[in-house]
Amino acid sequence: MPPRIPAPEGHFHLPTTAKTARWGTLPGPSAGPVLIVGDQETVTVDTVSHEGILEDQGRDPVRFFGAHGVAERDVLTDARDIAASALERDPGTDGPHVVTGPIAVTGAYPGDLLKVETLSLYRRADYGIVSSRHGRGALPDSFPGPERETAGPAATRRLPSGTVSTFCEVQVDGKGRSLGVIPYGTAGRAARFPLRPFMGIMGVTPAAEQPLSTVPPGRHGGNLDVKVLATGTALYLPVQVEGAGFYTGDPHYAQGNGEVALTALEAPLRATFRLTVLKGAAARRAVGLIDTPFGESDTHWVAIGLHEDLDEAMREAVRAALMFLTTRVGMDAASAYAYLSAAADLEVSQVVDRVQGVHCLIRKSDIGELPSEIPLQKGEFMNPAATTPACHDTAGAP
Incomplete structure (x- = not known):
């Protein structure tokens, strides 16, 4: 029954x-x-x-x-x-x-x-x-x-x-x-x-004008299969x-x-x-300059990497985590990279959806309270594919 x-x-x-x-x-x-x-x-x-x-x-x-x-x-x-x-x-x-x-x-x-x-x-x-x-x-x-x-x-x-x-x-x-x-x-x-x-x-x-298969995930999210995104979590798309x-x-x-x-x-x-x-500043306060799917739970931020090659999916997850830590948390790139190596967990989401997934778990308790102002400083880590803010106010303010 x-x-x-x-x-x-x-x-x-x-x-x-x-x-x-x-x-x-x-x-x-x-x-x-x-x-x-x-x-x-x-x-x-x-x-x-x-x-x-x-x-x-x-x-x-x-x-x-x-x-x-x-x-x-x-x-x-x-x-x-x-x-x-x-x-x-x-x-x-x-x-x-x-x-x-x-x-x-x-x-x-x-x-x-x-x-x-x-x-x-x-x-x-x-x-x-x-x-x-x-x-x-x-x-x-x-x-x-x-x-x-x-x-x-x-x-x-x-x-x-x-x-x-x-x-x-x-x-x-x-x-x-x-x-x-x-x-x-x-x-x-x-x-x-x-x-x-x-x-x-x-x-x-x-x-995309042509219908996409439901199998591979992408910038649109879709078939992410990230098991962390259960009840009580958020996904930013x-x-x-x-x-x-x-x-x-x-x-x-x-x-x-x-x-x-x-x-x-x-x-x-x-x-x-x-x-x-x-929109605009509200989006940047949530995820910084992230322009790919990004998750959040009560205890972790979840940076997601996607690629046909699992090694490259790992690198994409690291890049997304660095983007978040530098453009939202305010860490310099070297410190952020060291932190990820010392404390973050990178887990294989799935290896079966043509585009494979890796997610990086960043403990909120390690970072503490986020700054109220969005820290964008010259020389910080920037993803070459996203060198301008991904989100804007309706009126067009950066």
């Missing part, structure tokens, strides 16, 4: 339907908004996972999940409707993700920042899927491997096109903690791990089109850094966001 979840908490409630979603591509500049919200308003989105509805899984979630012992009544109606819809998706070129949006935010223009605060995330099901597919993942030449046998209802099934999908039940232990459970071997043995839900895809509409065009998808119940098999524990979430437009 699906878990009980609170009523929608946002000013607006956006279900995922064939009219509010795209499947496999991101919205472009010509895409009309499915919802318009005001600055700082909140929206609750009922997101749909792609796992269990894809073509290589039969595009029939009732049958697919039923083979794992899920009753028909416990298969979400919106997942069934999306699978049966006429939404266009080219499996050869498009991504797998169901993306809800775009949501236009009044007053957002290119050059601004959109601050996306994740206020709450609630599970919509008591099960999810981890999938591995031929030619993808960290070890594409080795996995998926031979189908393994399990005692009782099979947890792992080999599907057409070289897909192996591992069913993962959610259990609540005696301390009230939600755990993912992956059975293995015999005699009821299983790996049990804590859940930490987050949205894999959060982004703004890219300026550079606005590229009027209205920002926020969208979300790829809900996760849990993910290890790297996401090595190809997917995380994929399963549907009810997500509530606050969308705030930051």
Whole structure:
């Protein structure tokens, strides 16, 4: 039986339907908004996972999940409707993700920042899927491997096109903690791990005229798969089109850094966001001269590096961290570089999305209170790709 979840908490409630979603591509500049919200308003989105509805899984979630012992009544109606819809998706070129949006935010223009605060995330099901597919993942030449046998209802099934999908039940232990459970071997043995839900895809509409696949992340955000960006965090995104065009998808119940098999524990979430437009000095007070996706939690700032090459993604994360420390915190470049080496943690976000990700965690407690004035000094570190302020006031003040 699906878990009980609170009523929608946002000013607006956006279900995922064939009219509010795209499947496999991101919205472009010509895409009309499915919802318009005001600055700082909140929206609750009922997101749909792609796992269990894809073509290589039969595009029939009732049958697919039923083979794992899920009753028909416990298969979400919106997942069934999306699978049966006429939404266009080219499996050869498009991504797998169901993306809800775009949501236009009044007053957002290119050059601004959109601050996306994740206020709450609630599970919509008591099960999810981890999938591995031929030619993808960290070890594409080795996995998926031979189908393994399990005692009782099979947890792992080999599907057409070289897909192996591992069913993962959610259990609540005696301390009230939600755990993912992956059975293995015999005699009821299983790996049990804590859940930490987050949205894999959060982004703004890219300026590119041609529809982009949902798979690679970029300056627009998108499929970042940064597991730190859970409830209580914020993601800052550079606005590229009027209205920002926020969208979300790829809900996760849990993910290890790297996401090595190809997917995380994929399963549907009810997500509530606050969308705030930051202009000019307000944007610079938040992130300095950062002009790429940047995260924040109660305890850390999160600089994000993206590149097809993992080594270069690491360098991009360091560059972003240096940009923040020099243009917002006020550190000189040499001190900032030394600090990052001594105290910051760089973690691999994911290695499976064509464009790979590394995020740098900067502890707020190490830095203390930020200066009230924005410290831009001659000779400080500057990213050659962003030598002018990325954000501006509506009136055009620098």
